[in-house]
Amino acid sequence: MTNKIIHIDLDCYYAAVEARDNPDLRGIPLAIGGSQFGRGVLSTCSYEARQYGVRSAMPTAHALRLCPHLTVISGNMEKYKAVSQQIREIFIRYTDLIEPLSLDEAYLDVTHSPLFKGSATLIAQDIRKTIESELSLTASAGVAPLKFVAKIASDMNKPNGICVIPPSELDAFIEELPLGKIPGVGKVTLEKLHKFGLFYGKDVKAYEHHLLVRHFGRLGQTLWDRCHGIDKRAVEVSRVRKSVGVERTFSADIYTEAECLAVIDRLYPSLVTRLEKISPEKEIVRQGVKLKFDDFKQTTVEHKQQTLDKNFFTELLRDALSRQQGRGIRLIGLSVGLNAEQTEKEQMSFDW
Structure with missing residues (x-):
């Protein structure tokens, strides 16, 4: 079958909920996001705002330059969760x-x-x-x-x-599908695909399989499958949580190890609380530290670790800071990886 x-x-979910509940917000350029005076970014925006080039994940200050009469509100996550349940x-x-x-x-x-x-x-x-x-x-x-x-x-x-x-119509649709539309193909990957003369699904179908995998690794295999109409993934009723993390974006860059360690001191209790709430008694398999620099490039250092250890985050941080190269740090994140096999056994899964 x-x-x-x-x-x-x-x-435009968040914006649509706000416009639904407040008539004054209807039909105007509207966005949900952080303040323009910090390092706020937009989580979503109305179609009226998109006409000016405003997009999700755009810094609020930049969005306001594109659309000076843009209305930006902070939003209400609890309301969005309640509507999502409905x-x-x-x-x-x-x-x-x-x-x-x-x-x-x-x-x-x-x-x-x-x-x-x-x-x-x-x-x-x-x-x-x-x-x-x-x-x-x-x-x-x-x-x-x-x-x-x-x-x-x-x-x-x-x-x-x-x-x-x-x-x-599936085969014809995939053959004429621009590769950038396929989930997982980002801007950098798309540019690389184009260099090899790959623009549409039909181009991948005509390409040598072993060359695609050689050039693109695991993604190459996924592209091969998708462009041949293969997607065996089931609708997962219980999605397996494989990691838990917390992070903090700063209003002003920080530079020193001491400043970063102070942030870890503040983030660590939040990570413990979230881990206990979301995945109690789950087996930890790794810890990681993420840094995002002032040029928006980021680095992540992860290593195997079976017990949650605050001092281990310190070691990972020092490794990550070796890649700083004088850049300011705008974000620090802590994460732990969970044993997915253990989690799968504890949750009911459904296959096609």
């Missing part, structure tokens, strides 16, 4: 095979759903209609036999649209 996967993505309750009416990716997007497997005589297209349309009628929010949907195609399709007709790629 051909799989029927729906990817639902709420349109959205999930809608999803459950259609299937219990749901893989949340974030507060505002999820995969749904409706392969065996009897609703609408098994039509994934009609199910997706009804989900979107229900979200709009009950929550006054719009969502876009992608429907396809494969997860990665469903995710790409949901972005095709945004906002408030639907794109269906039936099995009969």
